[in-house]
Amino acid sequence: MRAKQSLGQNFLIDENIALKIVHSINPGPEETLLEIGPGQGRITRLLQPRVKRLLAVEIDQRLYPDLERTFAGCDNFQLIKADFLEIDLAALASEKLRVFGNIPYNITSPILFKIFEQRRFVHDVVLLMQKEVAQRIVSTPDSKDYGILAVMCQIFADVKLLFNVPPTVFRPQPRVDSSLVQLRISEERTRLIVDEPFLRFLVRTAFGQRRKMLRNSLKEFADQDCFDFTRRPENVTIAEWISLANELYPSSQRQTAVN
Numbered sequence: 001m002r003a004k005q006s007l008g009q010n011f012l013i014d015e016n017i018a019l020k021i022v023h024s025i026n027p028g029p030e031e032t033l034l035e036i037g038p039g040q041g042r043i044t045r046l047l048q049p050r051v052k053r054l055l056a057v058e059i060d061q062r063l064y065p066d067l068e069r070t071f072a073g074c075d076n077f078q079l080i081k082a083d084f085l086e087i088d089l090a091a092l093a094s095e096k097l098r099v100f101g102n103i104p105y106n107i108t109s110p111i112l113f114k115i116f117e118q119r120r121f122v123h124d125v126v127l128l129m130q131k132e133v134a135q136r137i138v139s140t141p142d143s144k145d146y147g148i149l150a151v152m153c154q155i156f157a158d159v160k161l162l163f164n165v166p167p168t169v170f171r172p173q174p175r176v177d178s179s180l181v182q183l184r185i186s187e188e189r190t191r192l193i194v195d196e197p198f199l200r201f202l203v204r205t206a207f208g209q210r211r212k213m214l215r216n217s218l219k220e221f222a223d224q225d226c227f228d229f230t231r232r233p234e235n236v237t238i239a240e241w242i243s244l245a246n247e248l249y250p251s252s253q254r255q256t257a258v259n
Contacts, residue, residue: 011039012102012128014169022046024162024180025100025126034092036084036101036111036127039063041070043102048077055092059083085114093121102128105174109133109149112183116156125157125183134161134179146234148207152200154238156190157183192242199245206233221248 012018021043027033027050038044038056040063048054048071057080058067064081071077080087085107089097099122103111108129115122137153138161139145153159165178193199206217214236215222215229222229226247227240236244 010102010170010172010174012042012169013171015042017165017169018043018046020163021100021126021128021180022050024182025098027051027098031098032093032095033098033100034089036099036103038067038079039102041067043100045070047100048074052076054078055080055097057082057084057087085110089115089118089121096123097121098123099125100127105130105133105176112149112153115183116152119156119185122185124185126162126180127183128165128178128180130174131164131177131179134181137161137181137183141237142235144234147210148203151203151207151238151241153183154189155193155199155242156185158186159183189238189242192246194246195249198249199242202245202248203233203241206236210234218248224248 025033025047027047029050029052031051032053032055033047033051034055034057035044035047036057038058039060044054044056044067054077056067056077058064059082061081064079067079071079080092084101099115101111108127111127112125115125133149136145136147136149138159139147139150160182162180162182165180167173167175167177170178190196202218206214209217210233213230213232214227217233218229224247227244
């Protein structure tokens with residue numbers, strides 16, 4: 001079956017890489033795993049016998065018959081015929097989910113932000129994605145890759161780039177390298193946040209003008225003495241973003257009330 005370009009499909013065809021991915025996920029017999037886009041089922045077949053329950057979310061109707069035939073009689077397998085971005089994880093999670101996916105490059109951020117929004121139902125996430133995006137996710141302050149994606153991912157999770165994957169292991173071959181990334185959901189930082197929507201607003205606003213000093217991109221707050229607003233957003237650490245948002249949140253409420 002030909003991959004559908006409109007869905008960003010690149011089917012994994014290398015069995016050794018599939019085994020390496022499964023080894024990295026390290027699924028357990030008492031765990032529930034949700035796979036985003038099982039596709040032709042190469043990794044799904046390796047995961048299914050290793051877990052208590054496997055939920056495979058697939059949007060491409062052409063793939064349903066083969067997946068249903070392959071896993072007929074597998075009581076722990078459930079094919080969910082839907083768009084992952086539209087499903088409610090709360091309805092699926094009798095326990096915390098482990099999430100895996102060889103995901104379309106063009107919707108990596110929406111998938112991650114959906115998972116973060118419903119993170120109370122998720123234990124960890126392992127995603128195969130574009131290498132360039134993976135490098136941004138694990139980047140550190142004072143680097144060119146450090147931006148909104150790095151800050152938001154590292155607020156909600158402990159992130160790790162596991163290994164890189166060449167284009168040759170996919171059909172069709174993408175034009176770029178891929179990487180396997182693990183994100184372990186953590187409350188270590190989020191429990192310190194006073195208001196998550198305001199923190200997201202602050203980070204997005206600042207990085208919207210990433211080369212400008214914060215006194216320009218966040219000029220409505222720059223008269224306060226709680227932070228050095230001559231710094232640029234890529235120089236601010238995760239802990240500092242949380243602290244800054246907490247400090248500025250009361251003043252943002254006052255400004256809203258005045259306006």
